[in-house]
Amino acid sequence: MNQAVRVEARLDPGLSRWLWLVKWLLAIPHYAVLAFLWPAFVLLTVFAFFAILATGRYPRAIFEFNVGVLRWSWRVHYYAYAALGTDRYPPFTLADVPEYPARLEIVYPERLSRGLVLVKWWLLAIPHYIVVGLFAGGGLWLAWRSGDDGFSWGAGGLIGLLVLIAGFVLLFTGEYPKPIYDFVLGMDRWVVRVGAYAALMTDEYPPFRLDTGGAEPDYPTGEGVPPARKPGESGWTPGRIVAVVVGIVLGLTSMGLLTGGATALWLDRVARDSDGxxxxxxxxxxxxFALASERIRFARAADDSVPALGALGDLRVTVTDDVTRKPVFIGIARSQDVQRYLAGTAYATVTDLSSGAVVTHQGPDSPGPPETRDIWKVKSSGPGSRAASWPDEPGDWTVVVMNADGSPDVQVRSETGATVPALGWFAWSLLLIGAAALAGAVALVAFAVAKASQGISTAGQGER
Incomplete structure (x- = not known):
């Protein structure tokens, strides 16, 4: 029998006929807290993985925290739509609450296999994942799912269907059907056992057995669960829990800052062309007849001068006709002048530089060779590659690319570039802030775990 993971529950008599209809709303505060606790659970489990691999032991303070998250989740889901077994509102605590109708205890393992930790959470658990997937539906209660932020624990599948049926029976009869309750609790117990095994909390393989009812099979009266610790004996005070959650959030933020900083630094040092x-x-x-950019606005500074586009620096557009080898023209002019020049003609406006997406405008007229117009602030025309840099004046500007003779069917490859002089400073700022955030995250989590470990050690000495 599975002794390491003990899931106990008792069905409350006199359940409300209608309260279950709004428990999704009443449970929102718990869902909000768990949304912060579960990322901490995931990252601490990763830390425990390496600790077990190196020492063969699950750090006791982390174990107590993760058991607390599982226990909290089990109470909330027992209250809500994984059982609807009680109308008593779940307490906001990681600790065991003996008088609450749903309890979970996982025996702390003094030693764990270093070899099993490599395979049990994915390879060995696959058969159970299939079964639990049928029970919970839409994925596992405790499983990493692509596109989500972390571990997910939710009712669905056969559990959700039977609980929904029980809810309607309760609504119309005032009684929770006991056979459905027993079967649902058996599936819930199976899911929790698999979750604890996959979270590395035990080497004891979950049994392929549906132990129905609220009591564990080796505790027929439902009173055999180890006694609850006194408040504070777990070492996890509210302040330490908050410290871990804040540390995890800060750590995740630091990862984003460090990744962004490293990317920006790579762009600054490696990705530039020979001209910078x-x-x-x-x-x-x-x-x-023409390709035109969308309107580009240069803002005017207070002293009537043009800001140096601070972040972007120097801008340049280079075009080449690699297909027809026709001479090409590129010019930059004020947007209103371009509109007058291309009015009544067929031309295309580029809407996305990276994908090459364009919007086509129809018209019967021909604009004529662009060189004949005196609207261009900057222009370049001829065979091969032609380049134009942004004009040093405020206002609205448009880039136009055409065949030099003004003929239709424009085929070019374009490169748009900027020097972005502030990129290096920006990259190092992100890296420094990210490193500081990571140091703060490590300090917060380490402090909380160390204090919790001291609390557990002190409680153990008191018991002896």
């Missing part, structure tokens, strides 16, 4: 530009390239083709 960061570029994005795309190929364009339009059967119309």
């Amino acid at each position: 530009y960061l570029t994005t390239a795309a190929s364009y083709r339009t059967e119309t």
Whole structure:
């Protein structure tokens, strides 16, 4: 029999006929707290994995915290839609509450196998994952799911269906059908056992056995669960729990800052071309007469001068006709002048530089060769690659690319680049802030775990 994981519950008499209809709303405060506790559970389990691999022991303070998260979750789901077994509101605590109708205890393992820790949470547990998937539906209660933020624990599948049926029976008769309750509790127990095994809390393989009813099979009266510790004996005070959660959130934030800083530093040091530009390239083709950019606005500073585009620095557009080898034209002019020049003609506006997406405008007229117009602030025309840099004036500007003779069917490859002079400073700022956040996260979690360990050690000495 499975002695390491003990799931006990008792069905409350006189359950409300209608309260279950709004328990999803009443449980929201618990869901909000668990949304912070579960990421901490996941990351601490990863830390425990390496601790077990190195020492063969699950750090006691982390074990107590993770058991507390499982216990809290079990109480909430027993109250809500994994059982509907009680109308008593779940307490906000990681500790065991002996008088609450749902209890969970996991025996602390003095030693764990270093070899099993490598395979039990994925390979050995696969048969159980299949079974639990049928019970819980839409994935496992305790499983990492792609696209989610972490571990997920939720009712569904056969459990959810039977609890829904029991809810309607309760609504119309005032009685919870005992056979459904016993079967649901057996499935709940199976899920929790598998969850504890997958979370590395025991080497005892979960049995392929549906132990129905609220009592564990070796405790027929439902009173055999080890006695609860006194408040504070677990070492996990509310302040230490908050410290772990804040530390985990700070650590996740630091990972984002460090990743962003490393990426920015790579762009600054490695991704620039020989002229110091960061570029994005795309190929364009339009059967119309011209390709035009969307309107680009240069803001005017208070002293009537043009800011140096601080973050972007120098900007440059380079185009090449690699297909027809026609001479190409690229020019930058004020947007209103471009609108007048291309009015009544067929041309395309580029809406996405990276993908080359365009919007086509129809018109019957031909704009004529672009070189004949005196609207261009910057222009370049001829065979091969042609480049144009942004003008040093405020206002609304548009980039236009055409065949030099003004003929239709423009096919070019374009590279748009910027020097982004502040990128290095930005990268190092992110890295320094991220490193400070990571140090703070480690300090918070280490402090909380150390204090909790002291509390557990002191409680153990008191018992002796």
